Amino acid sequence: MSADKSSCGPNLNILVLEPFYGGSHKSFLTRLKTLPFHFDFLTLPARNWKWSMRLAAPLFAKTLKENGRRYDRILCSPYLDTAAFRGLAPSWTREVQLLTYFHENQFAYPVRREDRRDAHFGLTNVTTALASDSLAFNSHYNLNSFLNGMDNILRHSTDIKLHDAREQIRLKSIILPPGIDFSNIDSAEKPLQDGPPVILWNHRWEHDKNPELFFKTLFKLDEEGIDFRLIVLGQSFENSPSVFDEAKRKLSRKIIHFGY
16 A cells, blocks of 8 residues: 655645556546645555455555544545445544545446446445545446446345435535646647548557457458558556457557557
């Protein structure tokens, strides 16, 4: 676990809890630190997200008890079991607003096979939403898919009904798209508009980004003689989908750049 601190102003002391400190989550928090508040981060590396979602809450609660620090707000990731954290954290946290920002939700997050989706992670998102004082979702789609996914899964509970859960969550939720810094693009020289179009892949090299559909579409364009150039960015991992190797081989003459 790492602790990262930034002092941008004396107005509020904010604790950020992020069990998946990487990718878009890390980018979001990096930009957040430009706000005029004081931030302390408690984070875990961006791997083994299922273990982190299960165990980050008791770990962060224990850390908070040991360091004795107090905060005006606590901002949580959707990878944190916020209900468990709230129950295990020091008693002073009961008087502090606990906010959760949903980058994604476990009802809509892509899985390799739908019948292997673990419902318990979606239910953890539900108890997290109920335990938080305020919620922000990065898009209307994210909020709506969360609410609909929750309704669908709760129908399987025959003995326990949470009749007002949807309304509770909806009333304390807002849509807050993440900020994007375009300053480097705005200051760059305007590119020349000659030559074939350039197609960009700028995601992680993992199945949930559906690289098979993306590259098979490019294979089809290539077979039809449609000219283009290709840039493949994004972070790769030890077990990246094999379609990336296939694309590097089949589209080699069109590639401008291939790698992180």
